[in-house]
Structures are given as structure tokens and as C-alpha cells.
Amino acid sequence: MALESVARKRVEEPAAPYRVAPHNVEAEQSLLGAILVNNEALYRVSDFLEPEHFFEPVHQQIFDIARSLIRTGKLASPITLKSFLPADVDIAGLPVPQYLARLAAEATTVINAADYGRTVYDLAVRRELIRIGEDMVIGAFDAPVDFAPRDQIEEAERRLYDLAEVGRYGGGFQKFESALTTAIDMAARAYQRDGKLSGLASGLRDLDSKMGGLQSSDLIILAGRPGMGKTALATNIAYNVARAWRGEVHADGHINTVNGGIVAFFSLEMSAEQLATRIIAEQSGISSSTIRRGGINERDFEKIKDVAVELQHLPLFIDETGGLTVAQLAARARRLKRQKGMDLLVIDYIQLLQGSSRRSQENRVQEVTEITTNLKALAKELNVPILALSQLSRQVENRDDKRPQLSDLRESGSIEQDADVVMFVFREEYYLSNKEPRPGSDEHLKWQTEMAAVFGKAEIIIGKQRHGPTGTVNVHFDAAVTRFDNLAHEDLTQTQPQY
DSSP states (O other), X not given: OHHHHHHHHHHHSOOOOOOOOOOOXXXXXXXXXXXXXXXXXXXXXXXXXXXXXXXXXXHHHHHHHHHHHHHTTOOOOHHHHHTTSOTTOEETTEEHHHHHHHHHHTOOOHHHHHHHHHHHHHHHHHHHHHHHHHHXXXXXXXXXXXXXXXXXXXXXXXXXXXXXXXXXXXXXXOOHHHHHHHHHHHHHHHHHSTTSOSSBOOXXXXXXXXXXXXXXXXXXXXXXXXXXXXXXXXXXXXXXXXXXOEEEEOTTSOEEEEESOOEEEEESSSOHHHHHHHHHHHHHSOOHHHHHTTOOOHHHHHHHHHHHHHHXXXXXXXXXXXXXXXXXXXXXXXXXXXXXXXXXXXXXXXXGOBOOHHHHHHOHHHHHHHHHHHHHHHHHHHTSOEEEEEEBOGGGGGSSSOOOOGGXXXXXXXXXXXXXXXXXXXXXXXXXXXXXXXXXXHHHHHHHHHHXXXXXXXXXXXXXXXXXXXEEEEEEEETTTTEEEEOOSSOOSOOOOOO
């Protein structure tokens, strides 16, 4: 009986009212009428309005045809348009010529065209939001077994972010006065920052001097052979940027970065624990191998504890997920930018990223092309510098001078083309230490002299820079704790080892 009563109750419940997607036919008619009366009205809305933003299919046709005529220098009017629309179709009970004539008769003024265009666009965005929501519901109900919920979340995030970012009212030409104001604001922010830089300070004085800091929307490639210390340099820069972070809270609760930055670090090779151990070693001066094997005393432990307390509140976020696609990485970066803010994105390293499955089935060069193109687009979209690490090909090892060049980049075509800056890490000490001659020989004495000259030194070679000079920056490298630092200009304070 209970089941029968429940079933009866469900049958008797009134059906949910049918809801029409949000639209405003009158606004569409007024805008189209304004365009037909004065073709200049099109240019008030052409930056952001597309035919698919209109709710009525016939209005989509009218806008598309009128836009095509005006762009080719022809007149768009009720008379010229009627020949492009089927004459035997009734629109709202009117034949095509009469409907077009009524649009023109009831048109808004050119001045109001932009406002009506925004109304049409905003309602189209609402309809797209509904579509995304419906797709999420259908996808969740009908998802195949092998389709992870996380993939659906990331796809929904991507679509929502695209909807938020694409087709804004702004854009197009701007007066030089506006660009001048933006440039002056950038100079003012540079003046307020440590080091007086327009970009984020890497913490390496001579590198910042050559680059002006890490510039927003730049894709910066940091490349090197294994053992050169590219991951160490990336973690040093990430730490320096995060440590210098200082924010300013606005009245609406939004935090604006004044100095330094919030850092996102995608560690595709090392775990978060390994990365944290590296940073602790760099800042405490105790090697990570010593920490791992427990070869520390009470004083060392206190030092590590003090460093850990300092690091605890750093605005540094680590994602250690391996095998990420570039689309997944972009979705996670957008999410962090939206929730916490983000001023620098570090990726260790490009060759461990995956492109779309279609690209990966073609060949690796095309897949890397897709990855670097998307990373450059992401840097512009989020308006942050992206520091992406890259491996070098083995051809470096076949040369006498092992300093890397742009041609040494693996899949170099796309990486070199899409990057705004390409930097290489090179340590002569690494190669020289593997060539020790027999002790006591003349060659060994010569080797000791050469080793003493390069001990603790590294080169950061800027092979490409779109808005600055190329060249080499000399830095200090402490191999025991994998830390890069500024090199004393006199170079007299360096302690030379005995071999």
C-alpha cells in the first residue's frame, strides 16, 4: 500500500513548468533595425557580438548577412537584404520584406546600439551557462566507466573559464593615452618593487639586470643537460619570488600583489617531498643527502626546524601529479589563479607533459608544438610569466665546447619559436670533474688549475630574448646544497679547494 500511495502521489504531482532560455527578442530587433538604418551601428558591436549570440535563428541570418555586406563595402538595408533571405518564409506572421521594413521602422538609435548589443551578448552567455550545466548533468549520468569525474570537472572548468575570458566588451583599438597610462603604471610598480624591476625578481642580481625580471605573459624556457642544475635554478627562483611576496588587501577583499609573487610549481618529475627537501637544503646549507640519511646533529636539526617554520607560510603551491596533459595543467593553473592568485608558473619539465591524444598519435614533434603553443597562450591568458624547463639533445656531448645553443633544444623548432626567452644552464666544473687525469702527472696539475678556475661557478646563457639582449650571466653554484647565488664581482672571496 505504501508503495502504491507513493507512486500515485508522484503521478498526481504537477509537472515542472517549462522554462524558455533567457532571451530578449525586442533588443535583437532594435539592434538589427539600427544596423539596417545606419550601417555604422555595426562597428559599435562587431568586436564582441557574433551571429550565434542572437536567440532567433532568423536574426542570426540577418546579422550575418548584414555584417558580410557592410564588411565588403556594400549597403545593408531592407531592400538589399531581402534578396538573400527566402521570400516564401513568414517571420512573426510577416513576409520577409515587411519584416525587414518593420525592423528599420522600430530601430533604436546608433548611440544605443552598443547597449542593446551588450544585452544580446549577456543573454547569450546565460544560455551558454545553462548549456554547460546541462552537459555536466548529462555527462555525470551517462559517463562511461573509464571516464574519471576529475576529467569532467576539468572540462567544465575549461569551458567556464573560456566563457568568462572570450568575447569581453573591451579590446580593439585604444587611444595612445590609455597605453601611455598603462606604461606609466608599470613603471610605478617597478619603482615600488625590490630591485626596481618591471618584472618579478628572480633573486639573481645579474640575471635580473639583463632581463628586467621575469615579465608577465612571457614563456621562458630554461634548458640544460642532466646534472647542470636546471631544476635547482627553477626552485631557487620560485623560492626567491615566493619569499619576497607582499600583498595589499583591497576594500572588496581582493589581494593585490605589491612585491614578489604567488608561485605555482608543477613538479612532473620529483615528488613534493623531494622538492621540499631540496628547498630546505638550499636554505639551511645542509645537503639533502645528509638530511635523508639522518647524518645531522642537534644543531643541524634546529637549523632545519627554523627554515621549515619560515617556509611554512610561503605562497608556493606544488602539484606533483605525473603524466599531466597540457589541458589539465591549464585547468589547474586557472583554478589556482582564481582561488588563491598566481604570479609565476613553473613547469619541471616540458618533455614530461602530454598533448592531446590525437597529437600524440601523430608524432612527438607535433605534440611538443601543441604543448608550447598552449603554454604561450596560457601565459598571455593568465598574464603571468611561465618558466618551463626543457631537456637538451645529446648532440651537446659530441662537441668540444659543450656550451648549449638554440639548435640543441629537443624538438627545437616549436620551443624556440614560441618562447619569449630561452636560457641555458651550463657548468664547466661538471664536465671537467669527470676528466681527472692520473694523480701526480703534469696533466693532473694542469687539471687542478683549470678546476680551481671553474669551481663553484655556473653560466646562465640567454640564447634568445624578445625584449632585451642575449649574453651570458655568471653565477655562483653550491653543488652540495644545489643553490645558485650571486657571484661576487671581485671574485676574490671565493675559497678554492685543494685537489
